[in-house]
Amino acid sequence: MQETEARPIRILGISGSPRNMATDFLVREVLKIAEEKYNAETDYFSAKGKKLNFCIHCDFCIRTREGCIHKDDISAELYDKMIWADAWIIGTPVYQGTLSAQTKTIMDRCRAVVAKNPKVFLNKVGMGIADGGDRIGGQEPAIQTILNFYVINEIIPVGGGSFGANLGGTFWSKDKGAEGVSEDSEGMRSLRRTLKKLVQTTQLVKRASSGTKSEMESEL
Known part of the structure; x- marks a missing residue:
């Protein structure tokens, strides 16, 4: 058996919220489900209290191929976690109908890793979670932006499918933080369905990658 098949899948959860409330709860909750139901290895990064510098388009990463010019918590903590993981779960609160500034900064700064x-x-796999104080406050546009980011960076985006999950995990917090999203039964259903698709897709990718490696080795 190949090593990539033998080990559990690795999932990184990222909370792009400046608070430890609804988004933090949801990302931690989905990682807990991944561990308990799918035997996944998990890691977590929260934007709360972190130093996150904006990308300033200085092109240091392009010119030098040595990573980002900023030496902050993204470069010190997050980049290695991103590379380690087979799959990512990015969660964001909805601000002004879209992502939080912290979530967007994290995504923008991935340019240095790709450079x-x-x-x-x-062929990493990714899903999105968005929560908002209003029922229809921008959750799906926020997730769509996360999925667009995945496509651009050659990460395979997944949603939960028709009739209830669509683009990903969407939640109505009613501005009650963790309590509000935990009471959103439809939101929790969308989360579980999208996580299931994330795990299934990641397992398929790992098996396919392992098979390709075996075929290449047999031809040598």
């Missing part, structure tokens, strides 16, 4: 190795994220 160093353009295929570094190839």
